[in-house]
Amino acid sequence: MLLYIHIPFCDSKCHYCAFNSYTDRFHLKNEYMKALKKQLKMELERNLKTSDKLETVFIGGGTPSTIKVEEYIEVFEILENFIDKNTEITTECNPNSATIKWLQGMKGLGVNRISFGIQSFDDKKLNFLNRAHNSKGAIKAIQNAKCIGFNSINCDIIYGVEGDSFESIKNDFDTLKSLEIQHISAYSLTLEEGTKFFNKSEVKIDDEELSYKFFKYLKELGFNQYEISNFALNDKYESKHNYGYWQHKNYLGVGAGAVGFIKNKRFYTKKGLEEYIQNPIEYEDIEELNEEDIIVEKVLLGLRCKNGFDSTIINKIQNTKVDELVSLKKLTKKENKIYNNNYLLADELALYILE
Ligand SMILES: C[S@@+](CC[C@H](N)C(=O)[O-])C[C@H]1O[C@@H](n2cnc3c(N)ncnc32)[C@H](O)[C@@H]1O
Ligand code: SF4
The missing domain is CATH 3.20.20.70 (Aldolase class I)
Incomplete structure (x- = not known):
């Protein structure tokens, strides 16, 4: 944590x-x-x-x-x-x-x-x-x-x-x-x-x-x-x-406007200082992420850093696109892990794989 x-x-x-x-x-x-x-x-x-x-x-x-x-x-x-x-x-x-x-x-x-x-x-x-x-x-x-x-x-x-x-x-x-x-x-x-x-x-x-x-x-x-x-x-x-x-680990977010993430739920605290001071233990919002949201985040975040992402989390069609990008040397595949060769292209590559 x-x-x-x-x-x-x-x-x-x-x-x-x-x-x-x-x-x-x-x-x-x-x-x-x-x-x-x-x-x-x-x-x-x-x-x-x-x-x-x-x-x-x-x-x-x-x-x-x-x-x-x-x-x-x-x-x-x-x-x-x-x-x-x-x-x-x-x-x-x-x-x-x-x-x-x-x-x-x-x-x-x-x-x-x-x-x-x-x-x-x-x-x-x-x-x-x-x-x-x-x-x-x-x-x-x-x-x-x-x-x-x-x-x-x-x-x-x-x-x-x-x-x-x-x-x-x-x-x-x-x-x-x-x-x-x-x-x-x-x-x-x-x-x-x-x-x-x-x-x-x-x-x-x-x-x-x-x-x-x-x-x-x-x-x-x-x-x-x-x-x-x-x-x-x-x-x-x-x-x-x-x-x-x-790496999509769980985290606690403490303080005004801080965000926590636990077991696929995102917890938003109150952003305004007065509101937060009045009630710091009541969240402004709790967002539940579905499986698809989590996959999108894991691919996006993984492509922005050296951590990469696991090919087992995406479907067959998406894996075909990954293989295409591997053959174009945009991505590298090692066992089940996919790594980005150019972080500046992370968003474009994620969009292409996930669309
Ligand atoms: C919370 S601040 C760091 C600590 C401290 N408040 C400071 O600025 O010295 C986090 C960092 O985000 C970066 N940052 C904030 N807004 C940005 C923006 N619009 N574009 C690029 N970098 C930004 C800055 O480099 C900043 O140091
Ligand atoms: S306004 Fe504050 S938080 Fe934002 S960059 Fe400047 S010093 Fe850091």
Whole structure:
């Protein structure tokens, strides 16, 4: 079982971001953390036996570093019996709020993986994206995390933004390499509804060649692509949490707007902070997935990462299409498993197989 914990507060709202996060609700932090702990207790009691251990915990957001370490102490007390030395415990954070004190405190509580929202080392681009930090601050934060003893560090980068070129992105990756981090998530900008960038098509560059070029460059730097947007120095540093999602494992979702997935049911918590605080243990919605929905998801997710999917889950006609794609060298078949040779084609291939 995996666990996702959502912290819906941010210091600034980035112009591209549609995540459930707020810059004007800081007065609700205390009440929010109380509600979150209530839901966390309920989820653990309902879904885990006392001897069960969580495979992963992922504190995401929003920005988890907008919440003081003291506020996380009770969260980790609740988790205590459900985690052990094998549990991957990640927290996302922003360079401006992840101070030495905060990083040290979170390490003390048991966090063993850090994920920084860096996005770029170009101050002009950071400004354009409305980030709350600059490149100097980002470098310092990563160095601090390393000094404190974190040895599994991810940095998020956004590419495909107006003004990006191979050279500018190469510069970001060179900087990350020199900082000796272990994992990079490189996301192609998407223009999301409800954000400042929505409807501004000029902001996004759609250049597949650019993507292929820097995938190759990341490989040269030693970062292996194991999912469309994720690269790790080796298997040990892959995000077990995200990989769990792609393998269709069960997960608990705690916090406003978080989603859980257990035994083919998806559980949606209340998205609004006030509503969530009022009743954190009542779901907004429960969606039941049928067998076909699950197959579609397994094929789609499997083609986006190195996990692939099992050919036994699809029907005869779909398997004929898979064989066709294998002969065209688009897919690879090993025993019963089907693997994608080019993650950027994942959606197209899935559509072709499943239609
Ligand atoms: C929850 S945020 C990470 C933690 C922290 N809030 C931060 O931004 O520093 C998750 C990541 O999703 C990516 N992201 C969010 N919206 C995106 C979009 N519209 N297009 C591409 N990447 C996006 C960003 O790289 C961001 O770092
Ligand atoms: S990208 Fe991160 S910091 Fe920016 S608004 Fe979204 S969640 Fe907040």
